[in-house]
Amino acid sequence: MARIVMKFGGTSVADLDRIHNVARHVKREVDAGHEVAVVVSAMSGKTNELVAWVQGMPKVTGANSPFYDAREYDAIVASGELVTAGLLAIALQSMGIDARSWQGWQIPIKTDNAHGAARILDIEGSEMIRRMGEGQVAVVAGFQGLGPDNRVATLGRGGSDTSAVAIAAAVKADRCDIYTDVDGVYTTDPRIEPKARRLKKIAFEEMLEMASLGAKVLQVRSVELAMVHKVRTFVRSSFEDPDAPGMGDLLNPPGTLICDEEEIVEQEVVTGIAYAKDEAQISLRRVADRPGVSAAIFGPLAESHINVDMIVQNISEDGSKTDMTFTVPSGDMEKALRVLEGAKEQVGFDVIQHETGLVKVSVIGIGMRSHAGVAASAFRALADKGINIKAITTSEIKISILIDGAYAELAVRTLHSVYGLDKK
Amino acid sequence: MARIVMKFGGTSVADLDRIHNVARHVKREVDAGHEVAVVVSAMSGKTNELVAWVQGMPKVTGANSPFYDAREYDAIVASGELVTAGLLAIALQSMGIDARSWQGWQIPIKTDNAHGAARILDIEGSEMIRRMGEGQVAVVAGFQGLGPDNRVATLGRGGSDTSAVAIAAAVKADRCDIYTDVDGVYTTDPRIEPKARRLKKIAFEEMLEMASLGAKVLQVRSVELAMVHKVRTFVRSSFEDPDAPGMGDLLNPPGTLICDEEEIVEQEVVTGIAYAKDEAQISLRRVADRPGVSAAIFGPLAESHINVDMIVQNISEDGSKTDMTFTVPSGDMEKALRVLEGAKEQVGFDVIQHETGLVKVSVIGIGMRSHAGVAASAFRALADKGINIKAITTSEIKISILIDGAYAELAVRTLHSVYGLDKK
Known part of the structure; x- marks a missing residue:
């Protein structure tokens, strides 16, 4: 006997037939x-x-x-999950399974007051857990909880993943299964590289980088939460036959397990290649090289809700001036340029240069920490294909490379191959 | 300064433009x-x-x-009102009006446990009332409350009328305005009789009969509740220009006031003509005339949820056998016949006869109580038109007459004219 949390996304419950199919997964x-x-x-x-x-x-x-009043926004947009929770409870009952729906305020899932992007603070699930112990399936409306103002608070888009992981942590589940329209996490996007392989396991830290970098399988916050609470999380498909062989395997169901790195015995050096499109690069030339200049640049951008990503500061030639380069989403570039022009006097730069249509390709793997030469292999492979690198940032388990968007697919395939990800 | 409850039905909030129009009514x-x-x-x-x-x-x-599990049904169908409540709150805020939405469980509107057709037991509206006193408009999701099981309970179709009247009673409102797609209560259905007049006032008891008999302006339960708590209720149109002259009149806004009969100074003898289509008549011939025979007939029908309406028992010729005639909705007739055949031995009748396609036409008016001859006028007028009467039931303020459906319009127009309802 185990305790399992199962999460089904919007495409998995898109109509009554699919809800019935979800019920079959639960029945299993x-x-x-x-x-x-x-x-x-x-x-x-x-x-x-x-x-x-x-x-x-x-x-x-x-x-x-x-x-808009974010509290009203929340009251409105949280209503969709109430419908699917009720319908799934009815579908389960029709199969002879004891089930009931739970709305966020009924459990309650207590959140902070940040309506529209609330964080879960506590799940007072004692009554729900008691009923689960008696064999009743708890069908929980995702994406929402109850704020300290006694009003519905939503967790932000994709928040149902976070709901599922938080509930799994609260009920001390053995496993949290995220059912989605793909059958796992791949070494890279299979639409770009058909040789991409499904990963059997991936470490939380790696998944966090993959999710942040554009692999849209899971909401980033849900991975953070799973990492903190060590919730073993499976990504698997809701579209496979619920009763196919192996689907009910407790330890090794089909899909990708996101888990603690210690659970991954044979750690690969590189686990996957991620990419993020539609990046824009902004360079400030000959910035006065003095304390506080970074704050003068990035403070106004943050206040304007512009999400700055890769930041590269070159050493200045003569010690008095430097170049500052960073990326923002293409959609935010015009706004960023206006903000920077407005701050020109405080910052003290000569020229702004900018470029859109860029892509950030990233090599991710926990094994990098103990293996030298991973970055060098990437740079050499890209150079061999004639791909020019515009910026580089690195972390312990990730190398991100900014290139011209036209080379995106070529770069992904090249890197996928150079680390042997296309081989078993 | 007065305290006003305003209710807007589904057609009045059917899209964003109409919600904005509703907000203008509220702003006024x-x-x-x-x-x-x-x-x-x-x-x-x-x-x-x-x-x-x-x-x-x-x-x-x-x-x-x-x-279906009525609790899940309720959780699902109550979600629609949450959306409109939130949208209207946002629309009001955009006009500079302080407003917030309230879900049934937030107030809370406490109901009994009869999911799908719950009754309101209590409204603990102290916080809502406090905020109204501070000038905040309370936008309440209709049709729902919170059951003793801490789950959402709905009040049955059309239940938002009942929500409105109950809230008006709870906050001791001076007036409850039911905005709908018609501009008031008419002496009869204007689609049948173009000379039908809008009533300025109608007594609770009369409206109750009108509502029960097919004038679908208000949910019957809301009228009962208004009568018990003496809530002065206006039926008026949401489609008129919110800022037209007279719309904001506190004592005499355009529409029909449903009120205590004492408020109606010049009471007409007859107030209106209502009708209900699709009635079926069932007659049991030569029923054993002994105590308990009615229970033997109507008990099984009630258990099968068949709504029996007009019941006529003739006096038997020789004191040992009687004929029992009653009506049911046409849609229930086949089921009723099966139930009765099953109960044949206990009841002890000879023959069942039945007829569908009938219509019940009713003459309603509190003035009838003090005026003789109202029924006789109806029978004579119908006879003059060659309309055969199949059954008659009467109450203190109502005469109901069952006739062949083909004569429905003729009968309505005839009765409307005979009591002078088409004249000022």
Whole structure:
């Protein structure tokens, strides 16, 4: 007997047939004698519909904010998950399984007050856990909890992953299964490199880098949470036959296990290649090289909610001036340029240069920590293909390289091959 | 300064433009200095969509019940009102009005445990009332409350009317305005009789009969509640220009006031003509005339959830046998016949006869209590038109007449004219 949390995303519950299929996945685990909690997203498209309605309302005039009341936004967009939770409970009951739906405020899943992007503080799940112990399946509306103001708070887009991991931590689940429309985490995007392999296991830290860098399998926060609470998390497909051989395997179900690195016996040097499109690069030339100049540049950008990524500061030639280069999402570039022009006097630079249509390709692997030469291999391989590198940043387990967008696919395939990821 | 509850139904909040229009109605009352609570339904069509999803799920197998878990049904179908409440709060805020949405469990509106058709037991609205006193508009999701099981309970279709009246009673509102797609209560259905007049006032008891008999302006339970708590209730149109002259009149806004009969100075003898289509008549011939025979007939029908309406028992010729005639909705007739055949031995009748396609036409008016000859006028007028009467039932303020459906419009127009309702 184990305790399992199963999470199903929007495409997995997109219509009544798929909800019924989800119920079959749940039944399999119940029939195997496990205690089960299920977390569901809204039917795919529903949350977008609700968000569009909010955005279709006239803007608040006057006041201090050009934004909507985030508490009302939350009350509106959280409604989609209530529907799927109820429908799945009914589908399970129709199969003779005791089940009930739980809304965030009923459990309650207590969050902070950051409506629209709330963090889970505590899950007071004693009643839910008691019922699970009696064999009742808990079907939980994902993406939401109850704020200190007694109002519904949502966890941000993709928040149902976070709901699932948080519940898994709260009920001390043996496993948290994230069912999605792909069957696991791959060494890179299979649409770019058909030789990409599904990973059997990936360490939390690696998955965190993969998720941050554009592999959209899991919400980044859910991986952070899984890492902190050491929740063994499986990424697996909801579209496989629920009763196919091996689907109910407790230790090795089909999919990718995200786990502590200690659980990964034969650690590869490089685990995967990720990429992020639509990057823009901004360079400030001949910036006065004095204390506080970074704050003068990045403070105003942060205040304007512009997400700055790779930052490269060159050593200045004569010690008085330096060049500062960084990337922002392409969509934010015009805004960033305006902010920087406004701060020109405080910063004291000569020229702004900028370039869009760039892509960031990243090599990720915990094994890098103990292996030299990983970066050098990447640079050599890209050079052999004539790909020019515009910027480089590195961390303990990651090398990120900024290149021209036209070379994105070539770079991904080249790096995927150079580390032998296309081989068994 | 007054305290006003305003309720807007599904067609009034069907899209963003209409929600914005509703906000203008609310702004008018706020600008006049009133304390305002607003109750909203789901966007029209949304509740039907949710119900269709529930009905699209497979039926529960085994167990004692062929029905869905009513608690899950409630959790699902109550979600539509959450959306409109949030959207209207945002629309009001965009006009500079302080507003917040309230979900049933937040107030809370406490109901009994009869999921799907719950009754409101208590509204603990102290926090909501406090905020209204500070000028904040309370936008309440209609149709729902919180059951003793801490789960969402819905009040049955059209339940938002009941929510509005209950809140008006709880906050001791001076007026409860039910905004709908018609501009008031008419002497009869204007689609049948173009000379139908809008009533300025109608007594609670009369409206109760009108509502029960097919005038679908208000949910019957909301009228009962308004009568018990003496809530002055206006039926008025949400589609008129919110800022047209007279719309903000505190004592005499355009529409129909449903009120205590003492408020109606010049009481007409007859107030309106209502009708209900698709009635079926069942007659049991030569029933043994002994104590308990009615229970033997109507007990099994009630257990099968068949709604029996007009019941007529003739005096038997020789004191040993009687004829029993009653009506049911046409859709229930086949089921009723099966139930009665099953109970034949206990009841002891000779023959069942039945007829569908009938219509019940009713003459309603509190003035009847003090005026003789009202029924006689109806019978004579119908006879003059060659309309055969199949059954008659009467109450203190109502005469109901069962006729062939083909004569429905003629009968309504005839009765409307005979009591002078088409004249000023």
